[in-house]
Amino acid sequence: xxxxxxxxxxxIVATVIEKEAGDISLDAHLVQEVGADSMMALEILAALEKKxxxxxxxERLKEMTTVNKIIQMVExxxxxx
Amino acid sequence: MKNNELLKDRIGIVSGGTRGIGRxxxxxxxxxxxxxxxxxxxxxxxxxxxxxxxxxxxSEALSFKGDVRDYDTCRDFVEQVKAYFGGLDFLVNNAGITxxxxxxxxxxxxxxxxxxxxxxxxxxxxxxxxxxxLKQKEGNIVNISSISGISGIAxxxxxxxxxxxxxxxTRALAQEVAxxxxxxxxxxxxxxxxxxxxxxxxxLKDKFRRAVPLGRFGNPQDIAKTVLFLLSEQSNYITGQVIxxxxxxxxxx
Ligand SMILES: NC(=O)c1ccc[n+]([C@@H]2O[C@H](COP(=O)([O-])OP(=O)(O)OC[C@H]3O[C@@H](n4cnc5c(N)ncnc54)[C@H](OP(=O)(O)O)[C@@H]3O)[C@@H](O)[C@H]2O)c1
Numbered sequence: 001x002x003x004x005x006x007x008x009x010x011x012i013v014a015t016v017i018e019k020e021a022g023d024i025s026l027d028a029h030l031v032q033e034v035g036a037d038s039m040m041a042l043e044i045l046a047a048l049e050k051k052x053x054x055x056x057x058x059e060r061l062k063e064m065t066t067v068n069k070i071i072q073m074v075e076x077x078x079x080x081x
Numbered sequence: 082m083k084n085n086e087l088l089k090d091r092i093g094i095v096s097g098g099t100r101g102i103g104r105x106x107x108x109x110x111x112x113x114x115x116x117x118x119x120x121x122x123x124x125x126x127x128x129x130x131x132x133x134x135x136x137x138x139x140s141e142a143l144s145f146k147g148d149v150r151d152y153d154t155c156r157d158f159v160e161q162v163k164a165y166f167g168g169l170d171f172l173v174n175n176a177g178i179t180x181x182x183x184x185x186x187x188x189x190x191x192x193x194x195x196x197x198x199x200x201x202x203x204x205x206x207x208x209x210x211x212x213x214x215l216k217q218k219e220g221n222i223v224n225i226s227s228i229s230g231i232s233g234i235a236x237x238x239x240x241x242x243x244x245x246x247x248x249x250x251t252r253a254l255a256q257e258v259a260x261x262x263x264x265x266x267x268x269x270x271x272x273x274x275x276x277x278x279x280x281x282x283x284x285l286k287d288k289f290r291r292a293v294p295l296g297r298f299g300n301p302q303d304i305a306k307t308v309l310f311l312l313s314e315q316s317n318y319i320t321g322q323v324i325x326x327x328x329x330x331x332x333x334x
Contacts, residue, residue, distance in 0.1 A: 039215070039261075046216040058212045 009048070009071050016043045026068045048074055087313040089114035092166040094159070096149050096206055097176030099124040101275030102225065104131060105301030106173055106308050111140045113309055118143040118162040120176065149176045149202030152209075159209040171221040171312050172210045174203040174247075179277060181236045192239045199243035203250055211258065220263040223311045224251050225304070228269050228327050244269075248323055255321030264320040266311045271327025273299040294329030 003011075007021075014021040017036050030036040041064050045056055048070070054077040064070050088110055095110070097103040098119025104127070107119050117135075119142065121128050128144040135142045143165055147154040163169050177199045180191040203224055214220025229237050230244025248267055255265040272278060272289050278298065281289075290298060307326050310316050 042212065042215050049216075 005074065006071055008051070009074060010067055012047045012051070013044055013067055013070065016040050016047065024067060027066050029065055030067070031065070044070070052078060054078060085112060085114055087113040087309060087315070091115045091170040092162070092168050093117055093171040093173065093312070094162055094169070094206070094210070095119040095173040095175055096202065097121060098144070099127040099131065101277060102270065102273060102301045102304045103175040105305040106175060107131060107142065109302065109305035109309050110312070111135050111138070111142060113313070116141055116166050118145060118166070120145045120147055120149065120158060122146065122148055149205055150197045152205045155205040155209045163213065169210060169213050170219070171223070172206055173308055174206055174222070174224040176202055177225065179237065179240050181240065183236055184238045187239060195239040196243050199240070200246040200250070203247055207254065214263045215258065215261050218262045221312050222254070222263070222265040223308050224265070224267040226267045226269045226323065228271050228325060228330060231269055231323070231325070251323065252321050259320055266319060266321065267323045268304060268307050268311070269323050269325045269327065270304050271299055271325070271330045273301060273304060275301060292330060293327070297328065299326065299328055
């Protein structure tokens with residue numbers, strides 16, 4: 001079975017933040033609880049844009065606070081096509 | 082590498098491209114193979130003429146009438162450039178003005194205009210480009226400061242402050258974005274023959290000229306060539322620097 005979008009995104013986030021995917025809970029605040037910074041958010045964004053062929057406006061960076069919110073954002077962007 | 086390949090197919094922005102130093106920069110970079118979008122505020126005829134000259138030489142450029150003082154205008158412009166050329170590799174912050182006066186007669190508008198165009202304009206443009214550069218882990222910014230920002234020049238308190246500000250901006254930003262393979266440098270021209278110098282009185286110009294060890298004012302191409310150097314691979318290990326291009330004026334500091 002192909003990995004779900006949730007697992008793919010979690011993996012991307014984990015790689016950028018240099019943590020184990022299993023240690024990041026989906027609703028944990030990435031900056032306040034997981035230890036990410038704004039540059040990491042940008043790297044996550046760049047990786048997502050490349051993988052899913054989407055374009056996310058810079059303004060939405062500040063909404064990328066948890067893995068769940070990122071998943072939501074990617075799904076909306078993909079529907080928009 | 083031949084000079085006309087130094088920036089082959091690179092895409093870049095030059096603020097204030099219609100006259101003087103900016104115009105020379107646009108032409109030098111286009112001749113080096115780059116695709117350039119430049120801004121200006123009022124010189125429609127000059128903008129059109131420059132586009133025609135570039136087209137006649139078989140290259141492509143884009144002009145944009147817009148004030149660097151306005152953040153949203155800068156952001157729109159950068160988005161348009163990316164959409165039109167399909168990317169963005171570098172930025173040259175060149176737009177600048179003077180409002181020279183004795184300090185005791187300097188009004189707050191004289192201060193605000195100069196700081197807004199020269200310093201805030203640099204912020205607006207750099208901030209509008211930086212996310213693109215960070216994402217692609219590649220980018221290059223060259224800011225045009227002035228020797229006035231290093232040693233200070235009487236009757237230019239506003240201008241000296243704005244140009245010193247550009248040096249601080251350059252050094253701080255260079256450190257912050259170096260891990261992302263983005264270089265940020267700055268050029269401090271001495272006296273360069275442009276409209277900006279044209280407004281000075283003859284006797285003052287003579288005095289300034291005599292102070293230049295190389296015995297002449299610089300021309301806009303002298304600055305443009307240094308911009309090309311800083312944007313090209315020839316300067317790959319240089320970042321956060323202020324390069325004086327001033328005929329030897331300030332060899333003591
Ligand atoms: N000339 C010198 O001796 C000298 C020495 C040291 C440093 N510099 C610096 O070099 C840079 C270029 O100077 P220059 O002598 O070439 O000046 P210039 O001949 O007066 O040209 C200035 C350029 O900037 C544009 N500009 C002005 N205000 C703007 C704004 N608010 N938004 C967008 N564009 C704007 C102008 O557009 P319009 O044509 O539409 O007005 C023009 O293209 C400046 O930053 C200046 O401080 C010059």
